[in-house]
Amino acid sequence: MEPMGEGVTITSSPVQTGRMAARRGSTGPQPYDFRRPIKLSREHVRMLQIVFETYARSCATLLTTRLRAVSQLSLLAIEQVTYDEYISTLSSPTVIGSVTLAPLPGQVLMEVPLGSMMASLDHMLGGPGGIQPTRPLTDVEIPLVRNLLEKMLAELSYGFEQLVPTNPRLGALEYNPQFVRAVSPGDAVVVASFEIRVGDTENLASICLPFTTIMPVLRSDNDDVKLSEEEQAVRRNAHRKISDGLSAAPIDVAVKFRAVRMRTDEIVDLQPGDVVRLHHPVDEPLTITVNDHTFAHAVPGNQGTRLACLVVPEPHEENH
Known part of the structure; x- marks a missing residue:
């Protein structure tokens, strides 16, 4: 205050x-x-x-x-x-x-x-x-x-x-x-x-x-306010610190298949061993998202003994 x-x-x-x-x-x-x-x-x-x-x-x-x-x-x-x-x-x-x-x-x-x-x-x-x-x-x-x-x-x-x-x-x-x-x-x-x-x-x-x-x-x-050299230096220093902090900030990234629609009773009746069919075409890449915002595409794979994905161009870019 x-x-x-x-x-x-x-x-x-x-x-x-x-x-x-x-x-x-x-x-x-x-x-x-x-x-x-x-x-x-x-x-x-x-x-x-x-x-x-x-x-x-x-x-x-x-x-x-x-x-x-x-x-x-x-x-x-x-x-x-x-x-x-x-x-x-x-x-x-x-x-x-x-x-x-x-x-x-x-x-x-x-x-x-x-x-x-x-x-x-x-x-x-x-x-x-x-x-x-x-x-x-x-x-x-x-x-x-x-x-x-x-x-x-x-x-x-x-x-x-x-x-x-x-x-x-x-x-x-x-x-x-x-x-x-x-x-x-x-x-x-x-x-x-x-x-x-x-x-x-x-x-x-x-x-x-x-x-x-x-x-x-x-x-x-x-916008017309003019800053002194000292104030501009302080602002540049603050901008640099914020940029460095954001660059090192960890975020959760998800690789997703297409969503599947199911009825409530189908979800309630699921048992271990049941198979849920995915409607994701085999030739369509997966989406890479952060907070449900898609920013890249990938195909699944592995690196040694660990699961991995390979980033690929967007599907429409390949068509061109």
Whole structure:
């Protein structure tokens, strides 16, 4: 975990951990998952921090003016998690809007807790705000909510102007996070968490951006950064060490016949001594695979007393 500014936490731990740490203002250690290394560089994180802090300031002004109630929106954390981890931390019901940020690819999620949205509706309709009932929005309330979210998205476009001009478009609204599928469960996403206050109502809101949406912008913006000779030497040394380490890393290689399809009862009834007929032509080479990816072909044989295989050209190459 790395503090990047007052009240802002940058972390790759699960969303809820990061949100709670940001709320407490903690700068203590956070769990690090070595199976999912951080992909965001320091420069990328700083760029996103500027974008979302700009959005938070302008959106807070919008809410105060629009709702005629003192409102605040403060950036708490920018986190790298999987999509499944993000969805699992959201309460249900909540208000989730599917957003496109043309010309950026992919689908962005904008989540505002139902309590904050109901309080905003109450203020817009002349009420005092405060604690509101937890229920789905009515047909009369939905257009008001969509209009407010579209105004907030316009401020998000203003924040992204420093990286890339965007044209946000609000799509469908959903109440149950489990019904929203922006990317695959294991895909990496960047989540910006905010503390949203509308009058006396305080909750946590969030914006979820798939890595495939935001990373091309961050990388292209960072391509013009010039490194000193010392930094270039460090980078070359690191590249060499990684290359040497990968070259010496052991991997499991398999030589395979064609797969055989069998019924469940045939597999259950197999006994020692039974013969399973292979449907691999005798003139067709075997495949050499790593993690089920074919990278070469071979014919079986032996070297002395040990089984071996001889790597041969691909079948279509022989035909040519």
